[in-house]
Amino acid sequence: MSHTPHELAEEFPQDGETIxxxxxxxxxxxxxxxxxxxxxxxxxxxxxxIEPCSDDHAEMLKKQRLALCDELGGMIAAAR
Incomplete structure (x- = not known):
């Protein structure tokens, strides 16, 4: 399996135990x-x-990922 960028452990490398x-x-x-x-x-x-997609849908997914990352980051910071 190939490496998938932006995994939570990569986004918050110092917080593996907290995650x-x-x-x-x-x-x-x-x-x-x-x-x-x-x-x-x-x-x-x-x-x-691997999967075809419109530019608009791809952009929507990226915005969704960013919003989730922000939310999770706040939860991680609060739990430290």
Whole structure:
């Protein structure tokens, strides 16, 4: 399997333990992290030209990923 950029562990490299703990203890964080993972993988498949997609849809997915990353980052910072 190829490397998928923008995984949560890459976005927050110093917070691996916090991310793991939140996934286990916080259902909302866990759901949002899963949504982030799904959106990120969809973007990766589009950028790798595995799946075709319109530019508008790709841009919408990137905005969604950024919003999820911001939300998750705030939750991670609060949990430190």
């Amino acid at each position: 793991h703990r939140l996934k286990l203890e916080d259902a909302h964080f866990s759901r949002q992290a899963e949504r982030y993972h799904e959106v990120n993988r969809a973007i990766h498949r589009i950028e790798a030209e």
